[in-house]
Amino acid sequence: MYETSATVVGTVITNPVKRQTTNGEEVLSFRMASNARRKDAVTGEWTDGATLYLTVTCWRRLVTGVGASIMKGDPVMATGELRTNEYTTKEGIARSDLEMRATAVGPDLARCIAKIERHSKPVSGDEPTETETAAA
Structure with a gap:
């Protein structure tokens, strides 16, 4: 498969859901929607274009960060590999779903303000100097 x-x-249009695979690995997923908005030059009104819906799956270290940070309604940017999943519903209807296996997810800072919480200690040389500490 080409990705x-x-x-x-x-x-984000659904709250993230965390689950475990059969081998015990955690995966977190949520649905997101993206649509283009254009301003009509004649009327000056904004109109919505077609909407792209996709499922975003997060693995490994991304599970913790996204699970603690992202919720339904949040403006986000997600980067990753796209693929189409084809399946048949219980009613026998063929369907397909666009999925992104995320490598990075974060807030869209054009539409929100985010506070970053760092979990690691500063790297040597990144610690504030006495002058910087006194100024704060």
Whole structure:
């Protein structure tokens, strides 16, 4: 299968759900929607274009950060590999779903303000100097 890398800017439309695979690995997923908005030059009104819906799956270290930070309604940017999943519903209807296996997820800072909480200690040389500490 050929996978395409992409970055999608949009809004989280479901709360993230964490689950475990059969081998015990955690995975977190959520749905997001992205649509283009254009300003009509004649009327000056904004109109929505078509909406792209996709499922974003997060693995390994991304599970913790996204699970603690992202919720339904948040403006986000997600980067990762796109693939199409084809399946049949219980009613026998063939469907397909666009999925992104995320490599990075974060807030869209054009539409929100985020406070970053760092979990690691500063790297040697990154610690504030006495002058910087006194100024604070």
